[in-house]
Amino acid sequence: MRIPFEITILLILCLHNKSYKCHAVHVGCGTRPRKRAKIVGGTDAQAGSWPWQVSLQMERYGHVCGASLVASRWLVSAAHCFQDSDAIKAYMGMRVMNSVSNAAATRQIRRIVLHSQYDQFTSDYDIALLELSAPVFFNELVQPVCIPASSHAFTSGTSCFVTGWGVLSEEGELATLLQEATVNIISHNTCNKMYDDAVTPRMLCAGNIQGGVDACQGDSGGPLVCLERGRRWFLAGIVSWGEGCARQNRPGVYTRVIKFTDWIHQQTKGQVQPLRLSLLVMI
CATH class of the missing domain: 2.40.10.10 (Trypsin-like serine proteases)
Incomplete structure (x- = not known):
């Protein structure tokens, strides 16, 4: 397995400083910089609470589905969202639905990759990858x-x-x-x-x-x-x-x-790196 660059740097730092305890981390993914330590029956989320949340919108319909940012130019969503061939835009870093101007980043979708075994009748293999027209830059409102x-x-x-x-x-x-x-x-x-x-x-x-x-x-x-x-x-x-x-x-x-970790890695040509919690453990 190829170790991501960020992990390589962390390994070097840990190996050269025996006083630190090192744990498995992947710099960048899964963090909420703005979060200090409808969903039916839910509550309003605060700005920056879920920085990987994406709104997928069609010009004719507005918001149609959600997605998750997993890399600078890749989103993961459900295959059943893409029965319509209308142009789709991705809005990231957004909290208020009726004000798309408050999105931290907006991108056109360059390519949609549906899983080849997706079955619309049973909903099996209900996954899709979306390649953005250009990469997004991560900030306190946009994170994978x-x-x-x-x-x-x-x-x-x-x-x-x-x-x-x-x-x-x-x-x-x-x-x-x-x-x-x-x-x-x-x-x-x-x-x-x-x-x-x-x-x-x-x-x-x-x-x-x-x-x-x-x-x-x-x-x-x-x-x-x-x-x-x-x-x-x-x-x-x-x-x-x-x-x-x-x-x-x-x-x-x-x-x-x-169940789709390998498929995601293959389709994105390694741009999305799955994270193993046990990648780095030192005492």
């Missing part, structure tokens, strides 16, 4: 989220966050302010019982079994992120599907990102 290695495990019961501008209730209006909500990872077996075995190994369930909190229309393609060791945020899932919104025993179903 970390892509987990294929060996990474998001444990059942882990509390994570889903974000987006989707409707605030079934058949409701899109959110004006970016929403955030806490959801828990639900085991594959438990979720499959609730969905009659429709949940494939490429899917991940998260939410509250009692209902009340969930992603909804307009959140599709957006991020489900979990805070891991090293205080970095990792992309665990991509908003994919569910029965209704925030219903009891009908949690949200997400594309399981760890």
Whole structure:
């Protein structure tokens, strides 16, 4: 495995200074510079809280889906968002939906790469990569989220966050302010019982079994992120599907990102580097 440049520098610093304890970090991804230590049932997010959140918009429709920034010129979203061939723009660093002028960066989409095995009937392999027309520069409002290695495990019961501008209730209006909500990872077996075995190994369930909190229309393609060791945020899932919104025993179903780590790396020609938590451990 090729070690990213930032990690190489960190290795050198650690090896030459025995007084420091070194941990696995990837400089740049998964950080929230503006954050000091609708989603249905969520709350308004503060500016800079989720700097990898992207709004994908079509000229005719406005906001259609969410996405996550994973590198300076690459986004990850859901394949089902791209049934329409209309031109799409990506807005980054934005909090207020009705004011696109407040976006920290705007880019045209140069290319959309849908997974070749995507099945629109079962929602299996529901993932897409979007190449931006030009790279974006990272700042306190625009940062990439970390892509987990294929060996990474998001444990059942882990509390994570889903974000987006989707409707605030079934058949409701899109959110004006970016929403955030806490959801828990639900085991594959438990979720499959609730969905009659429709949940494939490429899917991940998260939410509250009692209902009340969930992603909804307009959140599709957006991020489900979990805070891991090293205080970095990792992309665990991509908003994919569910029965209704925030219903009891009908949690949200997400594309399981760890199943696509190699695909993402290959399609971006190494521009997106998955991060292994155990890459650097020294006492």
